[in-house]
Amino acid sequence: MKKLTKKQLGLIAAVVVLGVGGTYAYTQNQSSVKASEAKQEVKATRKKLEDLNKEVAALYDKKDPDFLVKGIKAKQITDLQEKVTKVATIKKDKELSKKEYAAYEQEVKSVKGNLTSATKKLDALVDINSLFQQKQTAVAINGSDVKKDLAIADDLKKETVEKVSKAFFKEGATKTYDKTINELLANAENQLNQIDKAKSEVAKVYKDGKVVSTDNKLYDTAKTETDKIKNEKAKKALNDQLEKVKVDMDKQAAEDKAKADETAKAQTEAATNANTQENNMNSANQAASTNEAKQADNGYTGNDSGYVAPAEGGYTPPATGGGSTGGGSSPAPQAPSQPATGGNGRGEMTQEDLNQAEKDAANDDWSDFFPK
Structure with a gap:
C-alpha cells in the first residue's frame, strides 16, 4: 500500500x-x-x-x-x-x-x-x-340564597344527617358559608329530634296499634309536640294515631256526660219530689189552721167544746105552770134542752140551728109542760 x-x-x-x-x-x-x-x-x-x-x-x-x-x-x-x-x-x-x-x-x-x-x-x-324537601323554586342552598325554614326530607334517617355532618360541619366557623352549612345541619338534626319527641309523647296515649290512654293532659301534650313537626308525612302519621285517641276520648266524654246528666236528672227529680211533699204538708197545715179558725168563729172553743148559750134572745121556759100564784102546783117541766152544737159565737142562732131546734121541738113530748 x-x-x-x-x-x-x-x-x-x-x-x-x-x-x-x-x-x-x-x-x-x-x-x-x-x-x-x-x-x-x-x-x-x-x-x-x-x-x-x-x-x-x-x-x-x-x-x-x-x-x-x-x-x-x-x-x-x-x-x-x-x-x-x-x-x-x-x-x-x-x-x-x-x-x-x-x-x-x-x-x-x-x-x-x-x-x-x-x-x-x-x-x-x-x-x-x-336533607330537606326540594322544589323547583325552593331548595336549602341555591347560590348564596339560603332557606332555613324548609322541612326535612321524608323518612330522613339520623345516620344520614350524622354522615353529612361529619363531612361538612366546620368547628369554630367564621365565614358565612361555613356558618350556613353548620346551621342547616343543626336544623335537620333538630327536626329529627322533634319527631322523636312527638313520637315519645304519642306513645303515652297510642302504642302498638291501640289506644292506651284517654287522659286529656297527655293527649294535649302529644298534639302540641306533633304540631311542631315540619315534615307533613311524619306529622300526618302521628296525627292519624292521635285521631284514634280523640275518637275514644269523645266517646268516653259522651258516656261521662250521659252519666252526669242522668245523675243530675235524678237529683233534680228527688229535689222536686221533696219540694212537692213539703208544699203538700204546708198546704195541709194551712188548711187545718183555717178550719180551726172557722170553727172558732162558729162558737167552738175546741174540737170537743160544747155549745155556748146565747147571752140574750132565744126561748126561756116559764118558772111555774100557767103563771098561777097559788094552788101548790108542782113545778112545770123544763123545756127540752137546746142542741149542744150550733151558734155563731155572737149569741145568735143560725138558720140551720133554728131548723134543727124546730125539728127537735116537734119530736119532743111537751104534754107535761102545759097544765091539765
Missing part, C-alpha cells in the same frame, strides 16, 4: 476536524430550536390554564364567592376537570430549567385546587339539599 504523504495526511485531518465541528454545530442548533419550542409550549399551556381558571371562578356566586353559582350543575365541573387534565399534561423538556416551568406549575396547581374546592362545595350542596 502506498504511503500517504504528509500533505495528504494533513488534508485528511482537516476534513475530519471540519466534519466533527459541523456536526456539533448542527446538534447545538437543533437543541436550541427544541428548547425554544418547549418554552412556547409551556407558555401556551399556562395561558390555557389561566383561561380554565377563569371558567372555574365563574362557578362561584358573585355576591359571595364562598358559595357556588345559582343553578350549578355537576357536569359543569366534570367538563372543566377533563379540560384541565388534557391541558396540564405536557412532557417537560430537559433543556428547560425548573424556573422556566415554575409559572406553569403554579397555574396547574391553582386551577386544580379551585376545581377541587368547587367539587367539594358541590358535594356539600347536593348532600345538604338532600
Whole structure:
C-alpha cells in the first residue's frame, strides 16, 4: 500500500476536524430550536390554564364567592376537570430549567385546587339539599340564597344527617358559608329530634296499634309536640294515631256526660219530689189552721167544746105552770134542752140551728109542760 504523504495526511485531518465541528454545530442548533419550542409550549399551556381558571371562578356566586353559582350543575365541573387534565399534561423538556416551568406549575396547581374546592362545595350542596324537601323554586342552598325554614326530607334517617355532618360541619366557623352549612345541619338534626319527641309523647296515649290512654293532659301534650313537626308525612302519621285517641276520648266524654246528666236528672227529680211533699204538708197545715179558725168563729172553743148559750134572745121556759100564784102546783117541766152544737159565737142562732131546734121541738113530748 502506498504511503500517504504528509500533505495528504494533513488534508485528511482537516476534513475530519471540519466534519466533527459541523456536526456539533448542527446538534447545538437543533437543541436550541427544541428548547425554544418547549418554552412556547409551556407558555401556551399556562395561558390555557389561566383561561380554565377563569371558567372555574365563574362557578362561584358573585355576591359571595364562598358559595357556588345559582343553578350549578355537576357536569359543569366534570367538563372543566377533563379540560384541565388534557391541558396540564405536557412532557417537560430537559433543556428547560425548573424556573422556566415554575409559572406553569403554579397555574396547574391553582386551577386544580379551585376545581377541587368547587367539587367539594358541590358535594356539600347536593348532600345538604338532600336533607330537606326540594322544589323547583325552593331548595336549602341555591347560590348564596339560603332557606332555613324548609322541612326535612321524608323518612330522613339520623345516620344520614350524622354522615353529612361529619363531612361538612366546620368547628369554630367564621365565614358565612361555613356558618350556613353548620346551621342547616343543626336544623335537620333538630327536626329529627322533634319527631322523636312527638313520637315519645304519642306513645303515652297510642302504642302498638291501640289506644292506651284517654287522659286529656297527655293527649294535649302529644298534639302540641306533633304540631311542631315540619315534615307533613311524619306529622300526618302521628296525627292519624292521635285521631284514634280523640275518637275514644269523645266517646268516653259522651258516656261521662250521659252519666252526669242522668245523675243530675235524678237529683233534680228527688229535689222536686221533696219540694212537692213539703208544699203538700204546708198546704195541709194551712188548711187545718183555717178550719180551726172557722170553727172558732162558729162558737167552738175546741174540737170537743160544747155549745155556748146565747147571752140574750132565744126561748126561756116559764118558772111555774100557767103563771098561777097559788094552788101548790108542782113545778112545770123544763123545756127540752137546746142542741149542744150550733151558734155563731155572737149569741145568735143560725138558720140551720133554728131548723134543727124546730125539728127537735116537734119530736119532743111537751104534754107535761102545759097544765091539765
